[in-house]
Amino acid sequence: xxxxxxxxxxxxxxxxxxxxxxxxxxxxxxxxxxxxxxxxxxxxxxxxxxxxxxxxxxxxxxxxxxxxxxxxxxxxxxxxxxxxxxxxxxxxxxxxxxxxxxxxxxxxxxxxxxxxxxxxxxxxxxxxxxxxxxxxxxxxxxxxxxxxxxxxxxxxxxxxxxxxxxxxxxxxxxxxxxxxxxxxxxxxxxxxxxxxxxxxxxxxxxxxxxxxxxxxxxxxxxxxxxxxxxxxxxxxxxxxxxxxxxxxxxxxxxxxxxxxxxxxxxxxxxxxx
Amino acid sequence: xxxxxxxxxxxxxxxxxxxxxxxxxxxxxxxxxxxxxxxxxxxxxxxxxxxxxxxxxxxxxxxxxxxxxxxxxxxxxxxxxxxxxxxxxxxxxxxxxxxxxxxxxxxxxxxxxxxxxxxxxxxxxxxxxxxxxxxxxxxxxxxxxxxxxxxxxxxxxxxxxxxxxxxxxxxxxxxxxxxxxxxxxxxxxxxxxxxxxxxxxxxxxxxxxxxxxxxxxxxxxxxxxxxxxxxxxxxxxxxxxxxxxxxxxxxxxxxxxxxxxxxxxxxxx
Numbered sequence: 001x002x003x004x005x006x007x008x009x010x011x012x013x014x015x016x017x018x019x020x021x022x023x024x025x026x027x028x029x030x031x032x033x034x035x036x037x038x039x040x041x042x043x044x045x046x047x048x049x050x051x052x053x054x055x056x057x058x059x060x061x062x063x064x065x066x067x068x069x070x071x072x073x074x075x076x077x078x079x080x081x082x083x084x085x086x087x088x089x090x091x092x093x094x095x096x097x098x099x100x101x102x103x104x105x106x107x108x109x110x111x112x113x114x115x116x117x118x119x120x121x122x123x124x125x126x127x128x129x130x131x132x133x134x135x136x137x138x139x140x141x142x143x144x145x146x147x148x149x150x151x152x153x154x155x156x157x158x159x160x161x162x163x164x165x166x167x168x169x170x171x172x173x174x175x176x177x178x179x180x181x182x183x184x185x186x187x188x189x190x191x192x193x194x195x196x197x198x199x200x201x202x203x204x205x206x207x208x209x210x211x212x213x214x215x216x217x218x219x220x221x222x223x224x225x226x227x228x229x230x231x232x233x234x235x236x237x238x239x240x241x242x243x244x245x246x247x248x249x250x251x252x253x254x255x256x257x258x259x260x261x262x263x264x265x266x267x268x269x270x271x272x273x
Numbered sequence: 274x275x276x277x278x279x280x281x282x283x284x285x286x287x288x289x290x291x292x293x294x295x296x297x298x299x300x301x302x303x304x305x306x307x308x309x310x311x312x313x314x315x316x317x318x319x320x321x322x323x324x325x326x327x328x329x330x331x332x333x334x335x336x337x338x339x340x341x342x343x344x345x346x347x348x349x350x351x352x353x354x355x356x357x358x359x360x361x362x363x364x365x366x367x368x369x370x371x372x373x374x375x376x377x378x379x380x381x382x383x384x385x386x387x388x389x390x391x392x393x394x395x396x397x398x399x400x401x402x403x404x405x406x407x408x409x410x411x412x413x414x415x416x417x418x419x420x421x422x423x424x425x426x427x428x429x430x431x432x433x434x435x436x437x438x439x440x441x442x443x444x445x446x447x448x449x450x451x452x453x454x455x456x457x458x459x460x461x462x463x464x465x466x467x468x469x470x471x472x473x474x475x476x477x478x479x480x481x482x483x484x485x486x487x488x489x490x491x492x493x494x495x496x497x498x499x500x501x502x503x504x505x506x507x508x509x510x511x512x513x514x515x516x517x518x519x520x521x522x523x524x525x526x527x528x529x530x531x532x533x534x535x536x537x538x539x540x541x542x
Contacts, residue, residue, distance in 0.1 A: 103440060106440070109429065111429055111430055112430065154429065155427075156381075156383060156427060156429045156435045156437070157383065157385075157427075157437070159435075159437065160436075160437050160439070160440050160441055161434070161435065161436055161437065161441065161449075162429040162432070162434065162435035163433075163434055164429070164430065164432060164433045164434065166433075167375065167376075167378075167433050167458040167459070168433060168434070168453065168456065168458060169456070169457075169458070172452075172453070172456050175452075176449060176452060176453075180441075180445070180449075183445070185440065185442075
C-alpha cells in the first residue's frame with residue numbers, strides 16, 4: 001500500500017484532512033506527536049525538537065547550527081524508519097522535504113483555506129492582519145526549508161499535487177486523495193521500497209556523523225554511500241579518516257566514498273590570524 | 274456546467290489533459306480560437322495578439338502600454354466566449370484573464386523538465402536544443418507574468434489545483450479536474466451566469482475605451498456599469514460618444530454612470 005505526505009501552512013486544516021483520510025483508509029498517522037518517540041530514542045528534549053522544526057538558527061538564537069542540524073537529522077532518521085512500514089498519512093514532520101522521488105509516496109501541498117479556519121473562530125484577527133501574518137509565516141517557512149534542506153517549501157515542483165482550499169472543501173479533498181491512494185501505481189513495489197531503504201541508510205549515516213562533525217551531505221544509491229564534506233586543507237585527511245571510521249561501523253553500507261571540498265571561507269579567515 | 278482554465282508549461286501534456294476534460298464533460302474547448310476571434314473583432318493581426326500574450330514586454334514596450342491594450346481586447350473576447358459556460362480554455366493566461374471570476378476552476382499542469390525535454394525531442398529536436406527551447410519558453414512566461422501582472426506563474430495560489438504529470442498520469446489529471454468541476458464551488462448558478470455577463474460588459478467597455486483612455490476603470494453589477502475616470506476624460510466628447518455607442522450596442526445594460534474623483538474599487542477592470 002501507499003504513503004501520503006501532506007504539507008501546509010494551515011496547520012488546522014492539514015491535521016483535519018490528514019486524520020480524515022487516515023480514518024477512511026484505516027492508515028496509521030505520523031505527525032508532531034511522534035516527537036515523544038524521537039526524544040526518547042535520541043535522549044533529546046521534546047521542546048527543543050519542536051523548536052528545531054520551526055526556527056532557523058541565527059547568531060541571536062539559542063540553538064547553534066550544529067545542534068539544529070543534528071536535531072533535524074534525528075527527526076529525518078526516525079520518520080524514514082517509520083515510513084518503511086507503509087499505509088501511513090504523514091504531516092507536520094517536513095517529510096516532503098527529504099522523502100524524494102519514491103513512487104509509492106503521494107506528496108500533496110494544501111494552500112489557502114484560511115477563510116474557513118477564521119470562520120470557525122480559531123483565528124481572532126482582522127483579515128488584513130491575518131493576511132500579513134500568513135505572509136510572514138510563509139516567509140519564515142521558506143527561510144527554514146532553505147536552511148534545512150536547500151528546498152523551497154512552497155515550490156510546486158516538490159509535490160504531485162497542490163490543492164487550494166479557498167474553493168475546494170475539506171471533504172472533497174479527503175475524497176479525492178483517498179481515491180488517489182487506491183491507485184495501483186501508489187502500491188509499494190520492491191524498487192520503491194529499496195529506494196526508501198537507501199534514503200533511510202543515508203539518514204542514518206548523516207545522523208551518526210552529525211553527532212561529532214559538521215557540514216555533512218550524504219547521497220546513497222543501491223547501498224553505495226557518498227559523503228560530501230568540507231574543511232580546511234590541513235584537516236582534510238583527519239576529517240576523511242574520521243568519517244570513514246564512524247560511517248564504516250554502520251550496517252548496510254556496500255561501498256563508502258568521501259568527497260572533500262576546501263572550506264575557502266575558514267581558510268581565508270585563518271590566514272590573517 | 275463550469276468554466277475551466279488549464280494553464281501549462283510547454284510539453285507538459287496540458288493540451289492533452291484539456292482535450293480529455295472537454296471530451297469527458299462534453300464541453301467546448303478554446304485555445305487559439307480566442308486569438309482568431311479577438312483579431313476579427315478588434316482588427317489586430319493574430320500574430321500581434323499572440324506576441325502580446327506570449328512574449329515579455331521589451332524595454333520600450335514597458336512604457337507604451339501596447340501589450341495591455343491587446344490584453345484588454347483578449348480579455349473582452351474571452352469573457353464573451355465563456356459567458357455561456359461549459360468551456361475548457363487552455364490557451365495562454367486564462368487564469369489571469371478570468372481571475373475576477375472566483376467560480377472558474379483554475380488548474381495548472383506541470384511536469385518535470387526531463388520528461389518535457391523527452392517529449393520535445395519527439396518533434397526531431399536534439400536534447401540540447403529541446404532543453405534550451407523549453408527553458409527559454411518558461412523564462413518568457415515567467416517574465417511576462419511578472420512584468421504585466423506582478424505575479425509568478427509558478428505561484429500555486431493563482432490556481433485551485435496544480436497537478437504534476439509525472440507520477441500521476443494524464444488520465445488521473447482528467448479524473449481530478451472532472452470531479453472538481455462537479456463540486457458546488459464551481460457550479461453554474463444564475464448568480465454566477467450574471468457575474469460572467471457583468472464582467473463581459475465591463476471588459477467589453479474597457480476594450481472600447483482603452484486605446485484612447487488608458488486609465489479608465491470599470492465595474493459592472495447586475496447590468497449597471499460604473500465608469501471611473503478623471504475629470505478631463507469624463508468631459509471629452511470622444512469618451513461620451515464611445516460609452517453611448519457601447520450602451521446602444523449592448524441590450525443587457527440597465528444603467529451606465531461615470532464617476533470622477535472617487536476611489537476605484539479593487540475589482541474594477
